[in-house]
Amino acid sequence: MKPRHDIYATVTDQIVAAIEAGAGNWRMPWHHSGAPVMRPTSVAGRRYSGINRLVLWATADACGYASGTWATYQQWQTSGAQVRKGQVGTHVILWKKVERGDAAAHVGADGEGKARFFARSFVVFNRDQVDGAEDAPEKDVAPVSTSIGDALAFLEGVGVLVEYGLHDAYYRADLDKVFMPERMAFDHDLDLVSTLAHEVTQVDM
Template identity: 45%
Template sequence: MSLVSTSAKRADVYSRVTAEIIAAIERGTGEWRAPWFHDGASIARPTNIASGMRYRGINTLALWAAGFAAGYGDGLWGTYKQWHGAGAQVREGERSTTVVLWREIATSRQEDGDDADDEGRRRMFARAFSVFNVAQVDGYERPPVQGLPESERLAHAEAFIVNLGIKTEFGRLEACYRPSADTVFMPPFTAFRDAASFYGVWLHENGHASGAKHRLDRDLSGRFGSAAYAAEECCVEILSGLVLADLGIAHHPSPDHAAYVASWLKVLKNDPRAIFTAASKAQQAADWMHAQQPQAKEMAA
């Protein structure tokens, strides 16, 4: 068999497997949300205090921008009057954010000119409102939400992650790995909807940490260029699933998960070998995690 023929067959396998993965991702429906913020209070879900309704369209973008810029951790917003009606007080000197309410109004024939019909027509009218985030008010407390009980912690998973030797700080609103501090930041256990979500996210962030220069020195920029971030996310998400399986923790793909990994689609479509590289790097990181466990170190000694 010629070298060209072998290469062509390998490329066909890459393309076929990648196409199947892409199809599975594209079948996913629903809006992805992080497994924490199970009460819907995330900054990413701007909600009105009075109506309980989600803001939409450009208002969502405006409140995202304002919320992230100010470092708010909650997506609850309302006008001065609405906060007052909820028994809260907007603090003096707080800066509002503008949102727009669109209303449909009827116009007369005279207003629309001679081309209008006898009944006139309806037009959209925009009215601006000034809103404030819950972080800008005093005297308001959210109703208590039943959190994930501590009794559902899994001792063997806790021990596995602690044995990695990567520092974790809990109590944050978001999960992330900060290379400058070589530290994983996590929401508390009680903020997650189930134990599998908690350990999956914790492993995901430790997966990012595994790629640090003094560990596996994983640099995907040379392989993927500007798409390196998406490739890294793909890698550590696969890693999380691998280790959860090793630990015997249920990890069922779901539509919202598929919507999340849809961000990888461009990388996968542009490069059929990308998923193979991500899976290989994920397995390398999983092997490194297992090598940090006491029993593995004893066998190596």
């Protein structure tokens, strides 16, 4: 009889392997071409989270994948793509909740059903491991929140010019100007604000 697959051991092994490979270089709060890798999503556009995000980060870094899109073998086929022969997939976990009262729910001593969680393992492949995958359409950028907008307006109004669109963040004293990457280069808007605040403090008012 084939032994049952140990989901936890598999995921743990993947994380340990990434740790043993080294932490790598410190990353700036903004990213260049590697930004999608830091925000792994399914081919349907659903963003991976929790331990799955960590596992997919580690795998993408170890294998040198430039894409942040992942899907199962069947999902790639459905989308018209084909996983290349010999490619090795990555295990991710899906937690499913069995609601109270469900026939499959655990029954307690009082005879009432109690909700339980079941972990299921799926093997996914990165877009760089398949042929025929189409580029996903670009999504609209979420509007900036009021608090973030107010913070940016304050920092941009302290008396120094700010130019966006560069690959790095820095202040040039000879031009008296702060240069910043675009908003989409940051994982979070708060990273954008903190980076801009840091550069503005370099200005000799």
